[in-house]
Amino acid sequence: MSQWKNLGLWLALAMVVLLGFWPIFSRDASGREAAFTILLAIVMASSLNIVMGYTGYVSFGHVVFYGLGGYVGMYALSALGWPLPLAVLAGGAGSATLAFLLGKAILRLRGSYFALATIGVNEAARTFVANFAPFGAATGIELQFSIYKPYGGAMQALWLTYYAVVAIAIFAVLFSFLIKNSKFGLGLMSIREDEDAAEVLGIVTPNAKTMAFVLSAILPGMIGTLFFFKNGNVEPGDAFRLGFSIESLVMIMLGGQGTVLGPVLGALGYQRLRTTLLTSDISIGSLPLKDFQLVISGVLMLLIILFIPGGLVGWLRQRFPSLRRVLA
Amino acid sequence: MDLGSLTTSLIDGLLIGVVYGIAAMGLNLIWGVMRVINLAHGAVIALGMFGVYLLFSVMGINPYLALGLVAILGLLLGIVIYYLTIGNMVNAPHLSTLLATFSINMVIIGLGTAAFSTSPRDSGFSLGTAELGFMKLQNTRLVAALITLLVTSALYFFLYRTRPGKYIRAVSNNRAAAELMGIPASRILALSFGIGTMLAAIAGGLIATFFSFTILSGEVYQQKSFVIGVLGGLGNPLGALLGGLILGALEGLLPLAMPNTWVPVIEFILFVIILLVKPSGLLGGKK
Amino acid sequence: MTLILQVEGVSKRFGGLQALMQVTFDLAQGHILGLIGPNGAGKTTLFNTINGVFTPDEGRIRFLGRDVTGAKPYDMARMGMARTHQIVRPLNELTVRENVMAGACFGHENQGLRQASIIADEVMSFAGLAARANQLAGSLNVAQKKRLEMARALAAHPKLLLLDEVLAGLTPSEIDGMVKTILEIRSQGVTIIMIEHVMKAIMNVSDRIFVLEYGMQIAEGKPEDVVRNPKVVEAYLGDPQMAKRLMEEG
Numbered sequence: 001m002s003q004w005k006n007l008g009l010w011l012a013l014a015m016v017v018l019l020g021f022w023p024i025f026s027r028d029a030s031g032r033e034a035a036f037t038i039l040l041a042i043v044m045a046s047s048l049n050i051v052m053g054y055t056g057y058v059s060f061g062h063v064v065f066y067g068l069g070g071y072v073g074m075y076a077l078s079a080l081g082w083p084l085p086l087a088v089l090a091g092g093a094g095s096a097t098l099a100f101l102l103g104k105a106i107l108r109l110r111g112s113y114f115a116l117a118t119i120g121v122n123e124a125a126r127t128f129v130a131n132f133a134p135f136g137a138a139t140g141i142e143l144q145f146s147i148y149k150p151y152g153g154a155m156q157a158l159w160l161t162y163y164a165v166v167a168i169a170i171f172a173v174l175f176s177f178l179i180k181n182s183k184f185g186l187g188l189m190s191i192r193e194d195e196d197a198a199e200v201l202g203i204v205t206p207n208a209k210t211m212a213f214v215l216s217a218i219l220p221g222m223i224g225t226l227f228f229f230k231n232g233n234v235e236p237g238d239a240f241r242l243g244f245s246i247e248s249l250v251m252i253m254l255g256g257q258g259t260v261l262g263p264v265l266g267a268l269g270y271q272r273l274r275t276t277l278l279t280s281d282i283s284i285g286s287l288p289l290k291d292f293q294l295v296i297s298g299v300l301m302l303l304i305i306l307f308i309p310g311g312l313v314g315w316l317r318q319r320f321p322s323l324r325r326v327l328a
Numbered sequence: 329m330d331l332g333s334l335t336t337s338l339i340d341g342l343l344i345g346v347v348y349g350i351a352a353m354g355l356n357l358i359w360g361v362m363r364v365i366n367l368a369h370g371a372v373i374a375l376g377m378f379g380v381y382l383l384f385s386v387m388g389i390n391p392y393l394a395l396g397l398v399a400i401l402g403l404l405l406g407i408v409i410y411y412l413t414i415g416n417m418v419n420a421p422h423l424s425t426l427l428a429t430f431s432i433n434m435v436i437i438g439l440g441t442a443a444f445s446t447s448p449r450d451s452g453f454s455l456g457t458a459e460l461g462f463m464k465l466q467n468t469r470l471v472a473a474l475i476t477l478l479v480t481s482a483l484y485f486f487l488y489r490t491r492p493g494k495y496i497r498a499v500s501n502n503r504a505a506a507e508l509m510g511i512p513a514s515r516i517l518a519l520s521f522g523i524g525t526m527l528a529a530i531a532g533g534l535i536a537t538f539f540s541f542t543i544l545s546g547e548v549y550q551q552k553s554f555v556i557g558v559l560g561g562l563g564n565p566l567g568a569l570l571g572g573l574i575l576g577a578l579e580g581l582l583p584l585a586m587p588n589t590w591v592p593v594i595e596f597i598l599f600v601i602i603l604l605v606k607p608s609g610l611l612g613g614k615k
Numbered sequence: 616m617t618l619i620l621q622v623e624g625v626s627k628r629f630g631g632l633q634a635l636m637q638v639t640f641d642l643a644q645g646h647i648l649g650l651i652g653p654n655g656a657g658k659t660t661l662f663n664t665i666n667g668v669f670t671p672d673e674g675r676i677r678f679l680g681r682d683v684t685g686a687k688p689y690d691m692a693r694m695g696m697a698r699t700h701q702i703v704r705p706l707n708e709l710t711v712r713e714n715v716m717a718g719a720c721f722g723h724e725n726q727g728l729r730q731a732s733i734i735a736d737e738v739m740s741f742a743g744l745a746a747r748a749n750q751l752a753g754s755l756n757v758a759q760k761k762r763l764e765m766a767r768a769l770a771a772h773p774k775l776l777l778l779d780e781v782l783a784g785l786t787p788s789e790i791d792g793m794v795k796t797i798l799e800i801r802s803q804g805v806t807i808i809m810i811e812h813v814m815k816a817i818m819n820v821s822d823r824i825f826v827l828e829y830g831m832q833i834a835e836g837k838p839e840d841v842v843r844n845p846k847v848v849e850a851y852l853g854d855p856q857m858a859k860r861l862m863e864e865g
Binding site for chain 2: 060115
């Protein structure tokens with residue numbers, strides 16, 4: 001099919017593959033850690049894009065799927081003693097279920113009302129989990145060190161987790177592409193453009209939106225489990241960090257919402273920015289530049305909204321109309 | 329538990345609820361006039377808290393006097409925010425304005441965290457307690473409630489008896505028509521936004537007189553403002569006050585039945601339920 | 616003669632305004648029904664109610680023999696109903712092709728993307744939009760958007776087509792062209808309800824005319840009968856002589 005001639009897809013895949021495989025070839029642990037963080041961001045941004053970019057529903061609570069999936073997976077690992085692959089699937093299933101239930105409740109709300117509802121989701125989830133005994137309440141779940149033995153020890157486990165994340169990141173890009181070029185994706189984008197007109201055309205909007213929401217939740221749930229497995233423990237504060245949701249939003253806006261390449265570029269760009277801030281020697285007043293990450297992100301996002309609301313990819317497509325078909 | 333402590337909790341809650349109401353009014357006004365949800369609302373509340381706290385703790389100014397200055401600064405800040413964001417986004421889709429005010433929120437919180445860190449502050453301000461029969465109430469809360477009622481009356485007077493107020497109501501009713509009649513819509517919108525943030529700053533300042541807080545506390549009160557908004561009807565100022573009372577009462581009474589930490593969850597669930605059942609709020613008001 | 620649509624005693628109220636009051640009519644398959652009435656009479660509201668956007672407060676609606684009262688617009692579309700809007704609603708950030716494909720994909724034929732694309736090609740040439748297939752819908756001018764709106768509805772190969780003022784703003788020759796198109800659509804077996812203000816055209820193309828005023832039907836029947844109906848004349852013009860002149864100018 002001619003849609004596979006899509007430059008955007010191949011660029012995105014190439015970037016993810018390069019980024020992912022480099023530490024594997026160089027066997028460099030710190031490079032692996034850096035790549036791990038970026039790959040995580042790519043998965044979060046690409047998955048949020050399904051709801052936000054394709055369907056047009058801004059969500060401030062995306063991290064909830066990461067956090068809850070992580071918890072479900074960790075529970076499977078520690079309390080149920082499941083092997084990692086099964087736990088990861090459980091994490092994905094757990095967040096998919098949450099998305100389904102949550103979606104049934106709040107997807108009936110349109111536009112701004114939906115966004116509002118998602119602001120409170122994070123806090124509610126965190127509070128709930130912090131009071132939920134099977135999930136360790138406020139102290140969370142901690143894994144015994146021996147859990148890494150079946151994988152050949154902690155070092156090997158770290159690498160295995162990394163391979164899994166690389167695979168999931170590659171899949172996330174493909175997944176994003178497949179959805180965008182499917183009939184389902186056309187339905188979602190129609191909803192984004194004009195939800196009422198979409199209904200008149202015959203799109204069963206409640207089902208389509210719920211499906212989009214569920215699909216956007218699966219991969220975050222899986223990588224949540226992987227992250228916390230690697231981390232050794234999970235606590236409510238770590239699992240439901242509001243900042244993570246915000247960062248995913250900024251990454252999508254930066255790279256270009258509604259495209260396959262956009263979230264990938266946005267994630268790469270944003271993480272690069274973050275690293276620059278973290279390692280910078282510059283100080284404002286007595287404070288290191290890294291303390292201003294939120295401020296800089298905010299300014300960046302405002303500038304994007306005011307001047308290039310389509311993000312980098314959107315701007316390229318506008319500037320060079322010939323690229324439009326090929327850079328999606 | 330006895331009737332005394334039950335009533336005290338209730339009255340306490342109502343007094344605080346009145347202040348919540350003022351915060352919600354600020355949000356409501358902006359929504360009512362220009363259909364924008366100000367996601368920087370919480371950040372401005374936090375600035376209001378810090379404003380009063382700093383003026384009192386560092387410069388020794390009476391908090392209630394400081395409140396006046398903080399209110400004016402809140403007004404000016406709102407006007408600036410308006411021109412930086414929404415003023416340039418006349419025909420943008422709703423979600424753009426949402427994200428725009430959200431980025432302002434990020435900037436303010438980011439700067440605030442850098443300047444003040446996230447450690448809690450307590451103004452330590454106290455006016456003693458009043459004993460009314462079997463109840464012991466904090467005087468600071470009584471004064472705060474009183475000031476809120478004063479401000480609400482002033483707001484009503486402004487909206488219904490002064491010309492700028494009438495312009496605001498005209499623009500919120502029908503912007504195009506108002507412009508055709510010579511009303512400078514853009515400036516009126518900026519003013520409305522400023523008043524909205526002014527109310528937020530006042531709310532923050534009042535809260536600082538009886539609660540401890542951090543730079544992140546504003547977020548919590550913003551969330552409450554949303555809940556109140558749907559309880560009382562987004563766009564309806566009196567509804568905001570009533571919604572605030574209801575929420576305050578709930579917050580006063582709920583902890584008697586369940587651990588304090590569940591309150592945000594209950595509020596969220598309540599919020600979602602009301603939005604689903606009646607998006608225009610329990611009291612109606614403009615959608 | 617099969618009845619494709621049966622509207623029985625449909626009423627709709629919005630707060631203090633009774634938009635529709637006991638509207639009743641039947642529509643035979645393959646007919647063109649012209650829906651006319653002064654501005655604010657409730658014509659588009661009637662469309663919205665038939666289409667599922669509004670649920671009637673009273674009355675029943677039967678489409679293809681099935682009771683669809685209270686069904687949602689997507690249910691109607693999936694049964695074979697399509698409509699255009701008075702104020703066009705293009706999917707702006709999608710291309711013309713994608714817009715039209717959406718019609719084919721989600722209508723009652725439930726086409727896959729490949730087949731929808733083929734149908735889109737056909738319909739776009741029919742509507743004169745083939746050259747703009749890859750343009751963003753938002754970049755079209757109003758006339759082109761109107762054609763897109765129509766193309767999108769046609770791509771669903773509907774059984775019942777609701778047209779809301781498709782002739783508005785067209786030049787006389789464009790009107791003639793559009794009327795021919797509508798007749799051709801009907802000859803392909805599509806039943807049509809048209810809201811129109813261009814009297815000459817609608818009188819000449821409709822099999823029956825239905826007149827609404829203040830939400831109530833004040834006349835129904837053959838065009839030549841309706842136009843002589845004094846209630847109709849009064850509703851529009853207040854002057855019985857005008858009607859005569861209108862028909863004569865035709």
